[in-house]
Amino acid sequence: MSLTLDEARARTAMLSEVSYDLLLDVTSPDAFRSRVAVRFRTKGGDTFIELHRAESVEVTLDGATVVPAYDGCRIPLDGLTPGVHEVVVDARLRYVTDGEGLHTFTDPVDGERYVGGYLGLDITQRLFACFDQLDLKGPITLNVIADPTWTVLSNGLSTVADGGRFGFATTRPIACDLFAVVAGPYHSVRWEHQGLSMGWHARRSLAAELERDAAELRRVTEVCFDHYAKTFSEPFPFDSYDQVFVPELNWGAMECPGCVTFNESLLPRERVTDDDRRRRAMVIAHEMSHMWFGDLVSPVWWEDAWLNESFADYMGFEVAETVAGYAGTRVSFEAAYKPGAFLADRRRSTHPVAPAAEDVPDVDTGTTIFDAISYGKGNAVVRQLVTWLGAADFLAGVNTHLTRHRFANATLEDLLSALDAVSPRDVRGWAEVWLRQSGHDTIRVSRSDDVPVLTRDGVRPHRFTVAAYSPSLEPVGSRLVDLADEPLELPEWAGLVVVPNAHGETFARIELDPFSYDSVARSLADLPDPLVRAVLWAMVLDQVPPAAHLDLLARQLPRESSPTLVTAALDRSLNNLVRRVLPPADVPAALEVVAAACVLDGEANEQRAVALARGLARSTSDTALLRRWLDADATDQGLALDPELRWAAVHRLAELGGVEAPEIEAERLRDGTAAGDLGAVTALAARPTVEAKSAAWAAMTEDPDVSVRRFRALAAGLWSLSQREIVAPYVAAYVAVAPSLARRGSAFAAEVGRAFPALPLTDEELELVRDALRGDVPAVLRRYWEDELDDRTARAVSF
Template identity: 85%
Template structure:
């Protein structure tokens, strides 16, 4: 049962002064004990606590045992008199394997056990009984009974650890969905910075990787902290700052106050690329900014989730780029993140960056707000706001907002009120068109009497950089312009290539004039500024027909020097074009084009060579090449196969019939980690036999306790682009069974949605999905399916087989 907006408003009006004292016992391996003392004041009447799926339950109200009509979701509290009350709920609950509750994980490397409460929307209630809503912030005190040899971490500093009982100080008032507890034999690196205890932690089997990166992690943490201490007038609001690489986190990271949980993918086991470092620095900066925007000041309801995520996403990329020392963070945003935001903004499911509260009627719907609109588009819109206002006025307004609402809740209107006091510009008018309305404008380059002119189709004011180039794309100048209803003429750039929004300051579709478009199509990879190239790669691939898309890739990818842009172009080609646009008959020739573009052999840049090798690994049909790489543990140019690349090679070899189950098992044993187990599952499911597909499908749908990661790994192998006819029977089977699978929980529903058939579908198969959506489909799954339908039915015309064959035969452009 998902909490509704109306229920949350009624409960918030009824209750005040909420606090929790929670005791957890995690010594058992099959279930845990959760005992919580909930204190609050009420105006009187009826309310309820949420507690999901307790196996046993005892409740007392003000010292008296309560015979409660617990329904597996809610504990009713009826007939409360006005004043203070105390409820004690003692329950036994099961650990989970979907990351939503108290998650249990056994490390296959050493057999060690780890548990973690990774919470979020509607999840805290799977750990302890609570009033599970944002605007009932409360201090939380924690006691944990666990293995005495374990490390136990939470939002506050530990008060004591004796004989396996770990106690923690009370937190300041925080939303209960931001509570966290992690426990296990963690390896730790700890220090103090400006008097604040800090730490990085990882599983014991990842100790070498943590030590390898410890100096960098510590430096980036300190740089971000110092920067926020400088720009925010409110001091850091918590008494410690831990960051924990936790197993099987559903998010990239989670901004739990004082104790951030981080996905282990950000601690690579082998090669650490510049992209890895930039991404990790961005996440560190993103999550630390949340200590102010989400934790110190929190939304009232989920429609303002963007206030958390858009702000933090902007700060993450900005601080990584300008403070933490990772140039190229903005390049990665423009190339790999912003295109997804434009795609999301064209779907039926698009919504304003800041929707109305009534547009998010329950928490289930709130889950769908954590999307490319709130992150990618919201990031871009916040950047445009900073550009439009100027950073000093923007930060002045932000600081007023944080001080007014410290340890409380606030809305968009509260933020706008603070910005109005800091800026003479029409902030509310700006918000009305940028934040309250979906969609985006188009900025066009046209000509009047040979003079390039910028025009806007839309309703929003824009401030951005426009750049000019010669016919050979040599830089000829750039400047900042304001564009609204009136065209902007650029007479000084007559006869030149003109690129609006060349540095990505605004969020708008770009349409180049024919002369500029042709020059870019012919010389994109030769542009000297990688940020401009990122903007133009995204523009060219997003707007191109399939044939033109593959033509640009074939001619420009072998010349592109940035590993970031190589990887982004290949990801876009695979996911947006090959999966969703091409007909089944066009896929083989398209893969030949991709393989040829990735097959350049003279590269001396390891990171670029590896990015191309990853593309070649999923596109090639050359089993001899893949076998040679696997046997040597390196590419033909001598670049070592890191675990991710190695499993990509294993996957593709299995898909092409080049590896059997015994050989895949040998690779799993060679790896020996949890990631290796998932890689082996994918490879087994990818084998081109009916038996392999049947076995994968049976495990995906037959095991009610399958973890979301096993499910996803099996789906990744099941839906093979090269096996369209073999997997065709499972399309209808997936559509039939997915709604029932999705009802197991939100994380499972998201995993089922991500497992949508990753192959080109026929009109008849798409019709099956449309028909199913007429019935009762869980909210999270419905959003995935509707988005897939929009992406596939709005696709450009599929290129002819002749066009693709011609491109496949063409040699890549020389260096």
């Protein structure tokens, strides 16, 4: 039962001074005890408190036992008199394996058990009874009963750890969706910085990886902390700062105050590439900025989720690049993140970066706007705002906003008021066209005689770098320009190649004139600046028809020196072009073009070799090559196979019929980790036999307790670009069963949506999806399906 905007507003008008005193007992492996005393002031009347699917519930109100009409979602609190009340809810709940509640995980390496509450929209109520909305913030006091040998972490500073009882200092007022609890035999690296207790933590079986990266993780944490301490006028708002790599997190990370949780993919096994380090530094900076923007000051309702995510995403990339020392972080944004934002902005599901509250009528709808608009486009729009407004005025307004609304809630209008007060520019006019309207402008290059002319199709003012090059793409010059209604002539660059938005400061589609485009298509890999190459790779791959896309890849990828850009170009080609756009008959030839572009001969740059090898492992049809790799545990050129690369080779070999179940089991045992278990699940499902597909499908759909990760791994093996005929019967089966599977919860619904058949579909198969969408499809799944339909038809129509 999704909370509606009207219900949230009514409850906010009625309640205040909310606080929670929570006890969790996680000693049983089957279920846990959740006892919470919720104190609040009310104006009187009827309300409710949420608690999702408790097995047993005992409730007292102001000390008297009551028997409420609990419906599995809400506990009514009727007839309240004005004043302060306390409701105590003592419940027993089941652990979950989908991350939406108190998640349980057993490590196959050593058999150790871990539990954790990694929350978010509509999830806190699956852990304890609460008023589950953003603008009823309150302090939380936590006590946990657990194995006395465990580490237990939460938002507050640890105050008691004695004989299996763990206590924590009462938090400052926080939104209850930001609560976190982490428990298990964690390996920890602890220290103090600027008088604050800090720590990094990981599963005991990942101790070696944590120790390997500990110095870097500490350095990045301290550098980001010191930067934010100087940037924001408000001091760090909480009493400790732990960062935890937790098993099976549904997101990249979660910004819980004082206890940030990270996906374990950010702690790679064996090989750690520069791209891995950049991404991790960006996420660390992103989540830490949330301590101020999102945690200290929170939105009132979910339409302003972008205020959290767009700001943090901008800060994450900016601080990682310019403060933490990870050059190339902006390159990764332009190449790997921003293209997805443009794609999202062309779908029917696009929405303003800052929608109206009424456009998010319930929390289910709020779940669907944590997307590439709120992150990728929002990041780019904030960067344009900083470029247009100036960094000094931007930060002055942000600091006013943070101080004015500290430990409270605020809206876009509140932020605009703060920015407007410190800037002479028309901030509200800017916000109206950039934040309140969906879509994006197009910046075009044309020629007047031989003089480049920039024009804008659209309504937004733009400030960006324009760069000029010789026909062979040697740099000539660059400058920052403003572009609005009037064309901008560049006579000093007559006869030269011109690239607008060369450094990615704005969010707009770029269309080059034929002279500039031809030079870029001929010599893209020769451009010296990887940031400009990132902008142009993204532009070209977005605009050319399939044959030209594959031709560009074949000519330019073998000469592209940046591993980041190699990976991004391969992902765009395999995930978008081959999977969504090409007719089924064209797929084999396209895979051969991709494989041929992943040239490994004589590659001196190890990280570029890794990127190319991963692309080759996904696309080659040469079973002998893959077999040689596995036998040698290295590529033919001697590049060692890290676990990710080895499992990619096993997966592809299984798809091609080159490996059977006993050898896959031997690979699983050789690996011995949870990631290895999932790699084996994918490889078994990838085998080109009727029996393998039937077993995978049954495991996905008939097991009511299949975990999110296992479901994902099965789907990755089931759908194979090389097995069109054998998997075709499962397309209709997927469309038929997906809506019922998606009702398990939003996280599982998202995974069901991501499990959309990962191969080109016929018009008849796409029509099955359209027919299903005319019926009752859960909101999260509906969004994924509509996006898939739009992505598969938009480019095909445009060409």
